[in-house]
Amino acid sequence: MSVALLKTERLSVAYGRVEAVREACIEIPAGGVVTVIGANGAGKTSLLNAVMGVLPSSGGVEFDGRALGAKPVEERVAAGLSLVPEKRELFAVMSVEDNLRLGAYRLGAGAIRTGLAETYARFPRLRERRGQKAGTLSGGERQMLAMGRALMGRPRLLMLDEPSLGLAPRIVKEIFAIVSELKATGVSILLVEQNARAALEIADWAYVMELGEIVMQGPAADLANDKRVIESYLGLGRH
Known part of the structure; x- marks a missing residue:
C-alpha cells in the first residue's frame, strides 16, 4: 500500500475485563478503500469508534502522520475524520x-x-x-x-459502519456503487461490513477480524479467493 493516511498501532478497546479489540494494527492509504470484514461481534464497530475517539482505547492512532492521542471527537472531525455509524443517528x-x-x-x-x-x-x-x-x-x-x-x-477519511445493514439488495448495490465513486474524488474510505462479498469487490485492501483480533490481511482480490475466507464469509459456492 502507499503512504498511510491513518495508522493504528496495537489499538485495544476493553469493556471492563472483556477485550473487544486486541492490539489491532491497520493502515488506510490516502485515496484508498480498505475494508474490515468479520462476523457480528468481532470488534469491528469498536475499532471504528476507538479511531473516532468515541471509545477510550490504548495503543496509538496516527492521522496524516500525527498522533491523535486523547484528542476529542470534535478535533478529529476538524482534522478530516468522519464516521457514519451503523444506526445512522440522524435528527429525525x-x-x-x-x-x-x-x-x-x-x-x-x-x-x-x-x-x-x-x-x-x-x-x-x-x-x-x-x-x-x-x-x-x-x-x-x-x-x-x-x-x-x-x-x-x-472529510479526508470517511469511515462507514455496516452501510448495507437492513437494506434491500437493490439499495445495497446502489450504496456500494456510490462508495466506489467516492474513491475517484480522493476521499479515503474505511468500510466495516458483514457483507464480505460486496466489501471485497470494491476494496483495495482488506482485514479479517475475529474475536477482536486482526487474523488476516492482504489485497482484497486475494482474500476474496482465499479458501479460508470463502468458507467462513463468502459461502461454499465460491469453490
Missing part, C-alpha cells in the same frame, strides 16, 4: 436539508452551498426530499442522508 424531526447543513457546521456559507449541490447531484433522492423530515425516509434514503451529511464536512 429535522428536514433532510437541515441534517445536511449540520454536517458542514464548521464551514462557511459558500462551502455549504457547494456541498449541498454536490450532495444532491450524488444523491438525487435527497434533493427530491430535501424538505421532508429525516424520520420519514426509507432505510436506503436514511443511509444516503447519513453519508451525505458526513461528506458535507469534506
Whole structure:
C-alpha cells in the first residue's frame, strides 16, 4: 500500500475485563478503500469508534502522520475524520436539508452551498426530499442522508459502519456503487461490513477480524479467493 493516511498501532478497546479489540494494527492509504470484514461481534464497530475517539482505547492512532492521542471527537472531525455509524443517528424531526447543513457546521456559507449541490447531484433522492423530515425516509434514503451529511464536512477519511445493514439488495448495490465513486474524488474510505462479498469487490485492501483480533490481511482480490475466507464469509459456492 502507499503512504498511510491513518495508522493504528496495537489499538485495544476493553469493556471492563472483556477485550473487544486486541492490539489491532491497520493502515488506510490516502485515496484508498480498505475494508474490515468479520462476523457480528468481532470488534469491528469498536475499532471504528476507538479511531473516532468515541471509545477510550490504548495503543496509538496516527492521522496524516500525527498522533491523535486523547484528542476529542470534535478535533478529529476538524482534522478530516468522519464516521457514519451503523444506526445512522440522524435528527429525525429535522428536514433532510437541515441534517445536511449540520454536517458542514464548521464551514462557511459558500462551502455549504457547494456541498449541498454536490450532495444532491450524488444523491438525487435527497434533493427530491430535501424538505421532508429525516424520520420519514426509507432505510436506503436514511443511509444516503447519513453519508451525505458526513461528506458535507469534506472529510479526508470517511469511515462507514455496516452501510448495507437492513437494506434491500437493490439499495445495497446502489450504496456500494456510490462508495466506489467516492474513491475517484480522493476521499479515503474505511468500510466495516458483514457483507464480505460486496466489501471485497470494491476494496483495495482488506482485514479479517475475529474475536477482536486482526487474523488476516492482504489485497482484497486475494482474500476474496482465499479458501479460508470463502468458507467462513463468502459461502461454499465460491469453490
